[in-house]
Structure formats: structure tokens, C-alpha cells
Amino acid sequence: MKLIIFIIIGYILGALPNGVWIGKYFRGIDIREHGSKNSGATNAYRVLGPRYGLMVLLADALKGFLPPFIASKFGVTGDSLLLIGVVAIVGHTLSFFLNFKGGKGVATSLGVFLFLIPQVTLTLLIIFIVVVAITKYISLGSIIAAIMLPILTYFYPTQNGLDKLPLLVMTSLIGLFVVYKHKSNIERLMKGTENKFRLK
Secondary structure (H helix, E strand, C coil), rough: HHHHHHHHHHHHHHCCCCCHHHHHHHHCHHHCCCCCCCHHHHHHHHHHCHHHHHHHHHHHHHHHHHHHHHHCCCCCCCHHHHHHHHHHHHHCCCCCHCEECCCCCCHHHHHHHHHCCCHHHHCCCCCCHHHHHHHHCCCHHHHHHHHHHHHHHHCCCCCCCCCHHHHHHHHHHHHHHHHHHHHHHHHHHCCCCCCCCCCC
């Protein structure tokens, strides 16, 4: 029963459309009508500017971090924490607030795995920053980080009582899902029409 409660909490927190709400509250803008029309942090940065883009990034990461973190404080351990985190990511990408649409899951995945596998996540963050710094493509950094997620998970020791095999399966599925959500970005990268990241 406790697990079911935290799964529900994980989905609800994950589904919070921070980018849409922050855009509407602070700028009177629905970011789904501008830029890439995505509700995530990257589009928020482009449409709303650095201050609110960073706010969305932190909020989206936090809603991934909090569900497994809170559950762990109530005695939930091991692979149940992984399940709660995955549900939070699903909530972000399939939000009932947005008619089961949403972002691409990168920032929320960052929050989830920062709690579950911090060493892997920090390594991925470095890889992401290096790729974006060199290429100026946030999407490419996200795609490469998603591909590297299960690979690094295999080589790094597990934490929080997680079993290696379920963790590998879940990180592989999440990695594939994030890459799939970037399919339009991949098409633009191949055509050379993808938007480059620029500090404003």
C-alpha cells in the first residue's frame, strides 16, 4: 500500500507542468505556442529567457528527485525507489495536466538519477556540458547522455540498495525513451537546421 501511495505521488509530482505554469505566471506566455512548442526547460530558456529557463530546469529536476527521496525517508528501499522515479519521469512526459503530453524527460531524469545513482549522474552531467560547450546543441548533449546512461550504470557500483539488473533494464528503457522523444531534434541535426544554444 505504501508503494502504491508513493507511485501516485511520483506521477503527480512528475506531471506538474512547471514550464507552462512559470511561463504563464511570470510572462503571460504559454511556451507550448512558441519556439519548439515543448514544455521543458530548453524551450523555456529560449522563449522565457535564462532566469525562467533555469527556474524550470531546477523545478523539473526537483520533481524527479523528490519522489524517491521522500519515499526513502518512509522506509521504501531498493528497486521500489527505482519504480517511483521512473513513474515521475513518465508523469513529466505524459502529464495529465497537459492532456497526457509533456517534456522530453531529461531534467526530470536528472533529478531521479541524481538521487538513485549520483556518481553516474554527475558523470553524465559533465559529458552533457562538454558536448553542449563544443557543439552548442543541447539536444545532442541530451541524446549522448541518454545513450551513456545504461553504459555508465553497468560499470559504476550501485547505491541505495538497487539491484544491478533491474537498474540496467530501467536505465536502458529511459535512455531509449529520451532518444525517441528527441526524434525531431535528430532529424534537424541531420539536416543541419537544429537550433544552437546561445547564452543570452
